[in-house]
Amino acid sequence: MNIIVSAKDLTKKFGSLTAVDGISFEIQEGECFGFLGPNGAGKTSTIKMIHCVSPVTSGTLIVNGMPAHIGNRALKMMAGVIPQEIALDPDLTVHENLIIFAKFFDIPKREAKKRIAELLEFIELEQKRNSKIDSLSTGMKRRLLIARALLNHPKLIVADEPTTGLDPQARHLIWQRLRQLKSQGVTLILTTQYMEEAQQLCDRIVIMHKAKILKEGVPSKLVEEEIGREVVEIRIPKEEDDKVIGQLSSFSCGHERVGDTLYFYCQDEQHLMRKLIELNLHNYLTRPATLEDVFLKLTGRSLIE
Amino acid sequence: MNLSYRIYYVFLRNLVSYKRFVIPTFLVSLIEPLFYLITFGIGMGAYIGYFGGKPYLYFLVPGVLVSSVMLSSTFECLYGTFVKIVHEKLYDSLIATPISAEDAVAGDIAWGTFRGMVSGILMMTVAIIMGVIPGSILSVLLLILLMVFIGILFASLAMIVTSFSPNFDFFNYYTELVIMPMLFFSGVFFPLDRFPAWMKTLSIFMPLTHAVNISRAIFSGEYKPGLILNFSVIFVLEAVAFYIGIKSMKKRLIK
Numbered sequence: 100m101n102i103i104v105s106a107k108d109l110t111k112k113f114g115s116l117t118a119v120d121g122i123s124f125e126i127q128e129g130e131c132f133g134f135l136g137p138n139g140a141g142k143t144s145t146i147k148m149i150h151c152v153s154p155v156t157s158g159t160l161i162v163n164g165m166p167a168h169i170g171n172r173a174l175k176m177m178a179g180v181i182p183q184e185i186a187l188d189p190d191l192t193v194h195e196n197l198i199i200f201a202k203f204f205d206i207p208k209r210e211a212k213k214r215i216a217e218l219l220e221f222i223e224l225e226q227k228r229n230s231k232i233d234s235l236s237t238g239m240k241r242r243l244l245i246a247r248a249l250l251n252h253p254k255l256i257v258a259d260e261p262t263t264g265l266d267p268q269a270r271h272l273i274w275q276r277l278r279q280l281k282s283q284g285v286t287l288i289l290t291t292q293y294m295e296e297a298q299q300l301c302d303r304i305v306i307m308h309k310a311k312i313l314k315e316g317v318p319s320k321l322v323e324e325e326i327g328r329e330v331v332e333i334r335i336p337k338e339e340d341d342k343v344i345g346q347l348s349s350f351s352c353g354h355e356r357v358g359d360t361l362y363f364y365c366q367d368e369q370h371l372m373r374k375l376i377e378l379n380l381h382n383y384l385t386r387p388a389t390l391e392d393v394f395l396k397l398t399g400r401s402l403i404e
Numbered sequence: 405m406n407l408s409y410r411i412y413y414v415f416l417r418n419l420v421s422y423k424r425f426v427i428p429t430f431l432v433s434l435i436e437p438l439f440y441l442i443t444f445g446i447g448m449g450a451y452i453g454y455f456g457g458k459p460y461l462y463f464l465v466p467g468v469l470v471s472s473v474m475l476s477s478t479f480e481c482l483y484g485t486f487v488k489i490v491h492e493k494l495y496d497s498l499i500a501t502p503i504s505a506e507d508a509v510a511g512d513i514a515w516g517t518f519r520g521m522v523s524g525i526l527m528m529t530v531a532i533i534m535g536v537i538p539g540s541i542l543s544v545l546l547l548i549l550l551m552v553f554i555g556i557l558f559a560s561l562a563m564i565v566t567s568f569s570p571n572f573d574f575f576n577y578y579t580e581l582v583i584m585p586m587l588f589f590s591g592v593f594f595p596l597d598r599f600p601a602w603m604k605t606l607s608i609f610m611p612l613t614h615a616v617n618i619s620r621a622i623f624s625g626e627y628k629p630g631l632i633l634n635f636s637v638i639f640v641l642e643a644v645a646f647y648i649g650i651k652s653m654k655k656r657l658i659k
Contacts, residue, residue: 113659152499153659169658170406172502180500186493190421199417203410203501 101128103255103286104149108158111144118144120310121158131277131287133297133318135390136307137398142290143183143259145307149288150178150257163255176204179253183260183290185240189232193224193243196232197250204251211250218246222276238269245276256280257288262296274299294390304390308398318390325396326388327352329368331375333361334382343380350374355396364388405650406504414503414511415518433523437472438530441465444593445534458624465531466619467592469547470554472527474612477520477555478583481562482575484519485512489566495657509563509653513646516559517552524551539625546622554615557642563649567656586612614638 104126111119119141126132134142147153148160151171160167162174188196194215201211219225222242227235235243241261248256258277262270277300281287291297297304298318305315314321331351335343340361344354350371351363365371368385375383422429441464449460456463488494498508528538528547538544565578589603590612596604607613614634621627 150500152496170504172408172504175500175502182493182496182500184493184496186497188417188421188494188497189492190424195420199413199420200497200501202413202416203498203503205502 102126103128103163104132104288105161106145106158107160109145109148109155109160110157111141111148111153112156117310119148122305122307122310122312123158124305124312124315126286126288128286129281129284130302131281131289131300133301133304134288134290134307135292135294135297135304135394136290137292140307140398141310142307146257146259146288146290150180150255151175176251177254179248179251179256181244181248181256181258181261183263185237185244187232187240187243187247192229192231193219193235194228196243197247200247201250206250214250215246218249221249222246223272236269238265238272241265241269241273242276245273249280253285255286255288259290260292261289262291262293270296294394298390306394306397313397314393321393322388322390325393327364327366328388329365329371330386330388330392331363331365331368331371332384332386333363333375333380334359335361335380343378346378347371347374362392364392405647406506407510408504408507410503410507411511411514414498414508415514417498418512418515419518429519430522430526433472433476433519434526434530436475437468437523437527440468440471440593441527441530441534459536461531461534461536462624463595463620464593465528465536466547466623467590467616469524469527469531469623470550470612470615470619471587471592473520473524473551473555474558474583474586474615476523477516477558478562478579480516480519481512481559482566482569482578483572484516485563485566486569486572486575488512489657499657505654505657506650508657509650510646513556513559513563513649516562517555520555520558521548521551524548524555538623543622543625547619550615550618550622553642554611554638557611557615557638557645560642560645560649563653564645567649567652586610589613591616611638611641 102125107123108121109119109123110117110121122145134145136142144153148155148167149162151167151169151174154169155167163177165171165174167174188199191199197215197218198211201214206214219228222245224239224242224246227239232240245261261277262273265273274296277287287300289300301318303316304318304321305312307313314325333343337356340356343361347363348354351365353364355362363371372385441461445461445464449464452460454460495508499505525548528544538547565575569575589607590610591607592612596607599607614637617634618631621631
């Protein structure tokens with residue numbers, strides 16, 4: 100496997116604020132690599148440096164064998180960017196949006212028209228070819244952003260929270276399309292706050308918090324290593340914690356109190372469940388551990404503002 | 405300065421989007437200077453009568469031509485550009501493609517210049533219909549070149565203001581405190597000869613004064629050596645404004 104993105108001690112500062120603090124990572128060609136993190140963790144700042152719209156403050160960042168910097172048109176030529184904000188051209192129709200964008204990549208008109216027809220089919224938007232952007236739903240706009248990012252047959256796609264604000268149907272359609280692209284050999288770099296999205300799409304993820312990378316790994320393995328297989332949530336008053344923890348800790352591999360809930364993490368919930376029934380506790384819930392548990396454990400369950 | 409032929413693509417994008425606004429913007433570009441021609445030209449002209457051997461309108465039209473270029477280019481690169489940066493996030497999309505921030509800004513300056521030129525040409529057409537005709541065909545062509553020349557200046561100056569403007573309201577400072585005084589103190593409506601000395605001095609520092617002088621000379625076909633100075637002042641100012649406009653906008657766009 101070739102390395103397509105390689106960052107070493109990558110740092111981004113905005114004045115006195117450090118948005119990205121000396122992170123290092125490598126992304127392989129053909130994989131889907133996810134940046135997870137709460138708002139302000141430095142995900143967007145990182146990917147903006149990768150697709151050459153934000154200068155690197157210090158450290159090295161090599162993309163496709165070239166140093167990434169804002170003047171690197173060759174890198175911009177081979178990358179497709181799906182922005183977080185719906186930055187479509189509202190003065191133009193769906194088709195005009197794509198035609199103009201194809202021009203920006205020096206794609207000849209005939210080829211552009213053919214490509215646009217394919218892409219409109221790919222994102223299921225042929226019917227809206229001549230519609231104005233205002234008349235599209237949010238899901239359609241997001242799909243159009245994907246089509247726009249694909250005009251230049253990118254080798255690398257950078258998607259910044261591509262499903263924010265979408266209903267489940269629209270989100271699943273976008274996930275399918277992104278997986279389809281991956282199966283064609285495109286490298287995908289994704290930022291997201293949705294754990295399910297990361298689990299659905301990413302081969303590897305890093306969890307970012309306060310400008311640093313906290314953990315790196317394969318999503319399912321991270322869950323197992325950090326949390327275990329199962330989570331038991333018990334809603335009991337805080338005063339009873341010591342008693343319950345004393346009774347249950349030998350069956351679990353960790354516990355945590357957040358707000359009104361006591362969390363137990365375990366590899367095998369059977370013994371724990373049996374004990375719970377024995378103790379005759381009522382307010383509990385058992386479920387498989389998810390990436391969200393890892394995320395919350397690492398970044399803290401309290402609000403991040 | 406990372407400029408390339410892609411400036412043209414940015415211009416093209418504006419042209420494609422413009423076709424929806426052609427009629428309203430044509431009307432707006434026409435109405436304001438038309439008011440000046442009618443009120444000052446015909447209304448006041450009736451009292452003033454002849455001016456250096458020609459009807460007052462011949463004095464007024466060349467000045468109004470360049471003023472309309474100034475106003476159109478300025479407004480396009482203030483409001484038009486601001487909407488594209490802040491409201492439509494268009495610039496963010498542009499600079500994620502092989503278009504550089506410099507290309508994007510220069511493309512918008514080119515667009516503002518074009519809008520200025522269109523206003524100027526419309527104005528000239530109205531003037532010709534009203535019977536105020538430039539000295540020769542060459543004058544007409546040179547006037548169009550002049551419109552482009554000063555369009556770049558005012559588009560670039562506006563770009564500098566847009567680069568640090570937090571909101572729309574901020575533009576009022578520039579339009580009311582710089583552009584409007586320029587319109588009235590640059591000898592568009594009456595000669596500067598009888599102004600007090602301080603006002604004459606002030607007018608030398610206004611680029612529109614120089615543009616009006618050139619326009620009047622081209623319109624009548626009577627060229628004087630002083631024009632070289634007028635031309636040089638605009639040229640230098642324009643080169644500086646273009647450079648600063650692009651640099652300061654790049655600072656706003658790339659963080």
